Amino acid sequence: xxxxxxxxxxxxxxxxxxxxxxxxxxxxxxxxxxxxxxxxxxxxxxxxxxxxxxxxxxxxxxxxxxxxxxxxxxxxxxxxxxxxxxxxxxxxxxxxxxxxxxxxxxxxx
Amino acid sequence: xxxxxxxxxxxxxxxxxxxxxxxxxxxxxxxxxxxxxxxxxxxxxxxxxxxxxxxxxxxxxxxxxxxxxxxxxxxxxxxxxxxxxxxxxxxxxxxxxxxxxxxxxxxxxxxxxxxxxxxxxxxxxxxxxxxxxxxxxxxxxxxxxxxxxxxxxxxxxxxxxxxxxxxxxxxxxxxxxxxxxxxxxxxxxxxxxxxxxxxxxxxxxxxxxxxxxxxxxxxxxxxxxxxxxxxxxxxxxxxxxxxxxxxxxxxxxxxxxxxxxxxxxxxxxxxxxxxxxxxxxxxxxxxxxxxxxxxxxxxxxxxxxxxxxxxxxxxxxxxxxxxxxxxxxxxxxxxxxxxxxxxxxxxxxxxxxxxxxxxxxxxxxxxxxxxxxxxxxxxxxxxxxx
Numbered sequence: 001x002x003x004x005x006x007x008x009x010x011x012x013x014x015x016x017x018x019x020x021x022x023x024x025x026x027x028x029x030x031x032x033x034x035x036x037x038x039x040x041x042x043x044x045x046x047x048x049x050x051x052x053x054x055x056x057x058x059x060x061x062x063x064x065x066x067x068x069x070x071x072x073x074x075x076x077x078x079x080x081x082x083x084x085x086x087x088x089x090x091x092x093x094x095x096x097x098x099x100x101x102x103x104x105x106x107x108x109x
Numbered sequence: 110x111x112x113x114x115x116x117x118x119x120x121x122x123x124x125x126x127x128x129x130x131x132x133x134x135x136x137x138x139x140x141x142x143x144x145x146x147x148x149x150x151x152x153x154x155x156x157x158x159x160x161x162x163x164x165x166x167x168x169x170x171x172x173x174x175x176x177x178x179x180x181x182x183x184x185x186x187x188x189x190x191x192x193x194x195x196x197x198x199x200x201x202x203x204x205x206x207x208x209x210x211x212x213x214x215x216x217x218x219x220x221x222x223x224x225x226x227x228x229x230x231x232x233x234x235x236x237x238x239x240x241x242x243x244x245x246x247x248x249x250x251x252x253x254x255x256x257x258x259x260x261x262x263x264x265x266x267x268x269x270x271x272x273x274x275x276x277x278x279x280x281x282x283x284x285x286x287x288x289x290x291x292x293x294x295x296x297x298x299x300x301x302x303x304x305x306x307x308x309x310x311x312x313x314x315x316x317x318x319x320x321x322x323x324x325x326x327x328x329x330x331x332x333x334x335x336x337x338x339x340x341x342x343x344x345x346x347x348x349x350x351x352x353x354x355x356x357x358x359x360x361x362x363x364x365x366x367x368x369x370x371x372x373x374x375x376x377x378x379x380x381x382x383x384x385x386x387x388x389x390x391x392x393x394x395x396x397x398x399x400x401x402x403x404x405x406x407x408x409x410x411x412x413x414x415x416x417x418x419x420x421x422x423x424x425x426x427x428x429x430x431x432x433x434x435x436x437x438x439x440x441x442x443x444x445x446x447x448x449x450x451x452x453x454x455x456x457x458x459x460x461x462x463x464x465x466x467x468x469x470x471x472x473x474x475x476x477x478x479x480x481x482x483x484x485x486x487x488x489x490x491x492x493x494x495x
């Protein structure tokens with residue numbers, strides 16, 4: 001999970017954009033995202049095509065200012081605003097051709 | 110400076126309309142609006158269409174040609190506008206701008222959506238096109254999920270309760286009871302809302318507006334021409350704001366900067382403020398959004414929306430009667446139609462032929478939101494031209 005830190009104004013963006021949303025700069029340094037905190041979450045029961053409910057999606061906040069949405073795994077009973085989570089590689093879905101799609105989920109620690 | 114008035118309104122019933130296609134719905138609403146205005150289609154110089162997802166739901170794009178054809182307007186120009194759930198208001202705003210530019214005197218605005226030709230899970234997936242397809246849709250977030258994230262944040266920051274959110278749905282259902290166009294004619298209680306099936310916690314089925322079919326149309330006229338019509342309702346101002354597509358990029362999960370920008374523009378254009386508004390239509394796609402709207406529009410302080418609702422502020426007899434015809438929750442939410450339907454319901458109140466008619470209401474405000482606030486459009490309407 002690699003965010004982009006603007007060389008001009010130090011703003012960190014994830015997902016990385018072509019230009020810095022704060023200053024418009026186009027030069028970035030990599031910044032790895034590790035442990036983050038739960039900002040808000042929801043357990044979805046009415047799922048869209050391709051997803052099997054129930055599952056929990058959260059907004060995870062990092063100290064560098066990055067907020068990103070992600071699926072949550074682990075002991076849901078421990079979920080509260082401020083809970084710590086770490087990114088883990090997990091299977092996200094299977095496409096119509098049978099290809100397994102992997103991505104990042106967040107494990108409650 | 111040209112002023113613009115609403116001189117005719119018409120809509121279909123909203124609901125699961127199995128026997129009506131997108132084109133049937135559009136033509137029905139357009140015909141009803143022409144009849145209400147007392148004009149022939151030959152007088153209409155252009156048509157603006159608000160629709161979000163006809164391509165996904167009906168495999169139909171090129172709505173400009175579709176409605177020019179089926180509404181009998183060929184070879185006049187037609188423009189399709191899209192801003193997710195704010196498509197209807199966007200069409201209205203663009204039509205308003207076109208009349209103000211001097212290009213036209215009479216323009217029709219049609220909002221239409223057909224959502225029930227696909228399964229619910231397909232529709233739910235399609236609606237995520239209003240959010241960030243790559244980062245939110247791709248991980249299984251839904252619209253209810255996005256608003257649930259905002260609801261939980263609002264509850265955490267301000268102590269807003271599920272009961273307060275439920276009161277929004279209760280009030281909207283109550284208001285819809287007498288609305289012949291509404292999808293629901295059922296009174297619900299706070300208990301009903303709390304016990305309803307979970308959709309995206311903390312939101313349950315009755316916190317969520319339904320999937321609906323429907324169309325709504327208004328005829329707009331310049332002041333030069335408006336004097337020919339019986340009861341013009343003036344569009345006093347129009348404002349539009351934008352914000353990030355994805356909710357993660359927002360500075361706050363409990364407000365919509367797009368709404369702030371849109372309403373600030375309307376107050377600036379009109380010289381009006383909250384106290385001048387007698388009736389409100391807001392975008393209750395989910396119960397929490399009515400609370401957030403009241404705060405963002407300045408009808409109560411930030412964070413006080415839940416209490417405001419609890420104290421009856423939004424009821425017919427309250428401080429600012431809101432969604433008096435039933436809102437999105439009670440009437441239904443055919444996405445592209447809702448923005449136009451809001452305008453119609455305020456216009457009906459101002460000209461005196463509304464359900465739940467208020468006494469002596471002079472000015473109304475409409476807020477139509479796209480996505481989780483990626484777009485927000487506000488219109489002010491009034492009985493008097495200024």
